[in-house]
Amino acid sequence: MKRVKAVFVKREGGGVELRDVEVPTIHEGEILVRMKACGIDGTDIEKAYGKPITPPMLGHEVVGEVVESKSPEYEVGDRVFVHHHVFCGKCYYCLHDSYTMCPLFLKTTIEPCGLAEFFRVPKINIDRGAALKLSPNLSWEDAVFIAPAACVLKALRRVDFKAGDTVSLVGVGPTGSLFIKLLKFLGAALVFVADLSEFRLKMAKKLGADIVINPIQTDFGEICRRATDGIGVDIGILGTPTAKPIQTLLQTIRRGGKICIFGAPEKGEKV
Structure with a gap:
C-alpha cells in the first residue's frame, strides 16, 4: 500500500508533526482527492499551540484534484473544494439555522485530514453537497478562500x-x-x-x-x-x-x- 505524508497535532505538549500514512481506501459513493492547496486558519493555530476547542485534525480550507471516484457525480481530474463537516438539515439546530450545533456536524470529516497529500471524502459529505466543483479559471490559492469567505458572508x-x-x-x-x-x-x-x-x-x-x-x-x-x-x-x-x-x-x-x-x-x- 502506498504511503503519503500528512500533518497531525502532536499527541502531547502541542506542536505538529509530519507522519507517513496509508492512502485512504474509498468506498461506494466516495472520492479520493490529491490536495493542491490548504489554508491555515485560527483553529489550526490553536491546535498547534495545544489549545484545541475543535477536533484535533489539521486543515479544512482545502482544495484539490479528484484522482479516484466511486461517485457518479465526479470524474478523475475534477477540481474540487471540499468542506470537512456537513449537517443533517433536519434536526432542531439545523431548522433554527445553527448548523454547526448539529449532532452530525463533528461526526463527519475527511480522512485523514486536509493537510495530507491525499484525502478521502466520505459518502455523507458527497451526498450533502460538501464537494464543490471549481472553475478551471480559479487558482488553487484563491480557491482556499472559499471557506473563510463563506464564514464572513454568514x-x-x-x-x-x-x-x-x-x-x-x-x-x-x-x-x-x-x-x-x-x-x-x-x-x-x-x-x-x-x-x-x-x-x-x-x-x-x-x-x-x-x-x-x-x-x-x-x-x-x-x-x-x-x-x-x-x-x-x-x-x-x-x-x-x-x-x-x-x-x-x-x-x-x-x-x-x-x-x-x-x-x-x-x-x-x-x-
Whole structure:
C-alpha cells in the first residue's frame, strides 16, 4: 500500500508533526482527492499551540484534484473544494439555522485530514453537497478562500448587513481583511478599522477601509461617532481571537446597533 505524508497535532505538549500514512481506501459513493492547496486558519493555530476547542485534525480550507471516484457525480481530474463537516438539515439546530450545533456536524470529516497529500471524502459529505466543483479559471490559492469567505458572508447575514450600513471592525488579520473586501463590495457606506499593527492598518487601507485607527493613539469610538454625525456605526465586528477589545468596539456602535463577535476567544475567557 502506498504511503503519503500528512500533518497531525502532536499527541502531547502541542506542536505538529509530519507522519507517513496509508492512502485512504474509498468506498461506494466516495472520492479520493490529491490536495493542491490548504489554508491555515485560527483553529489550526490553536491546535498547534495545544489549545484545541475543535477536533484535533489539521486543515479544512482545502482544495484539490479528484484522482479516484466511486461517485457518479465526479470524474478523475475534477477540481474540487471540499468542506470537512456537513449537517443533517433536519434536526432542531439545523431548522433554527445553527448548523454547526448539529449532532452530525463533528461526526463527519475527511480522512485523514486536509493537510495530507491525499484525502478521502466520505459518502455523507458527497451526498450533502460538501464537494464543490471549481472553475478551471480559479487558482488553487484563491480557491482556499472559499471557506473563510463563506464564514464572513454568514456572519454578515446574521447581523442583517445591508448596503449603506456603516461598520466598525476591530482586528485586521486574514479574516478581518476578508470582511473589509466583502463589506466594500456589498456596499458598506463607511468601514472603520482599528488595529495595533501599523502594517495591518496599511493593509486595511489598501483593501478599501475608509478610516484606519490605532486605538492606543486615537479614540476609535470618537472617530466613528464624529464621522456618522454623532450617531455611531450600525454594525460592529470583533475580529480578534480575544474578547479584550470589546469595550473599544462597543464605544463605536449606535443605539440599536448590532455587534458580531466573530473571533474565537480562548475557552473560559470572560467579556
